[in-house]
Amino acid sequence: MFPFNRRHNAFPQVVGTSILIFTSLLLVGCEGGSNSAAPASVAAIGTPGTEGSVGERLFVETRFAQFFKAYLDSGEKVNDVLPAAIWS
Amino acid sequence: MNLSETTGSMVGLPGPFAGLSMNCRACHLVDEHTATQPDFMRTYTDFALRSPIPDRGDGKRTAPRNSPPLVIASLDRPGGTLFHFDGEFSTLEDLIVGTFTVRNFGWLPGQKAEAIQHIAQVMRGDNGKGPIATMFDGLPYLILFAGSNSTNPDELRLPSEFRVFIGSATDQKIFDAVVIVVAAYVNGLRFSQTDDAGNLIRSQFDVF
Numbered sequence: 001m002f003p004f005n006r007r008h009n010a011f012p013q014v015v016g017t018s019i020l021i022f023t024s025l026l027l028v029g030c031e032g033g034s035n036s037a038a039p040a041s042v043a044a045i046g047t048p049g050t051e052g053s054v055g056e057r058l059f060v061e062t063r064f065a066q067f068f069k070a071y072l073d074s075g076e077k078v079n080d081v082l083p084a085a086i087w088s
Numbered sequence: 089m090n091l092s093e094t095t096g097s098m099v100g101l102p103g104p105f106a107g108l109s110m111n112c113r114a115c116h117l118v119d120e121h122t123a124t125q126p127d128f129m130r131t132y133t134d135f136a137l138r139s140p141i142p143d144r145g146d147g148k149r150t151a152p153r154n155s156p157p158l159v160i161a162s163l164d165r166p167g168g169t170l171f172h173f174d175g176e177f178s179t180l181e182d183l184i185v186g187t188f189t190v191r192n193f194g195w196l197p198g199q200k201a202e203a204i205q206h207i208a209q210v211m212r213g214d215n216g217k218g219p220i221a222t223m224f225d226g227l228p229y230l231i232l233f234a235g236s237n238s239t240n241p242d243e244l245r246l247p248s249e250f251r252v253f254i255g256s257a258t259d260q261k262i263f264d265a266v267v268i269v270v271a272a273y274v275n276g277l278r279f280s281q282t283d284d285a286g287n288l289i290r291s292q293f294d295v296f
Contacts, residue, residue, distance in 0.1 A: 043245065044236065047243055047244070048247055051246055051247060051250045053224065054269050057220065057223075059270055061111055061210070063109065063218075064110075065110040066203070078212075079213065079214065081219060
């Protein structure tokens with residue numbers, strides 16, 4: 001038979017130990033926050049869905065065309081904006 | 089690319105990228121003209137009978153067809169996907185390669201290698217401060233595609249399978265990375281399935 005009363009005695013100790021471990025981890029986590037380093041898992045595997053937003057930028061990228069190549073061949077740089085550009 | 093052509097060659101509405109060179113969105117339009125024409129919302133298609141292409145002095149000013157809608161274009165289908173009305177491409181990646189490197193973007197036959205080299209050059213040299221980049225994240229492609237760079241906010245960390253080290257990769261590797269990321273974007277173009285409250289807003293045919 002499981003000694004029911006021992007469970008009551010053990011529970012506060014387990015909880016107390018857990019709180020101690022959790023607090024320690026929290027403090028360690030806060031200490032590392034000043035480096036602004038992303039969690040290793042996110043840095044390593046990335047954020048799902050990001051490819052959609054980067055892909056949208058490439059979808060509207062205007063410099064992949066041959067016209068822009070000709071512009072570069074005339075001595076301009078990749079980040080130079082075509083002189084006729086109209087942006088509101 | 090100063091016009092979104094409608095009823096004929098060189099007839100249309102002011103183009104959203106007037107003064108700039110060709111991009112995908114110049115023909116795969118969405119809400120560019122709804123400010124002046126409320127019913128001109130598009131699902132990544134255009135208004136033209138045949139989509140305009142850049143002038144290369146060879147007399148060709150349009151593609152053989154217009155730009156097909158892209159929303160739900162890449163849904164799986166029995167027997168596989170086919171793109172363009174004549175089934176020109178069987179994969180989205182092939183379609184993107186066959187758009188970035190051909191006449192649609194001003195490249196003549198035989199210039200595919202030059203196109204790939206040029207696209208890689210733009211990717212390497214981009215500083216993230218151009219008019220397009222600042223509409224988005226404002227980061228150089230080199231940093232965006234590295235993914236793990238410490239200056240990347242978490243929401244802009246590309247999943248590892250899309251990453252490439254632009255600084256050291258070959259032209260072809262960089263181009264391939266561009267293609268699969270654009271494909272991922274187009275694959276994600278879907279009609280909404282629910283409203284803001286979570287209620288289904290599908291077609292009435294879905295009831296049956």
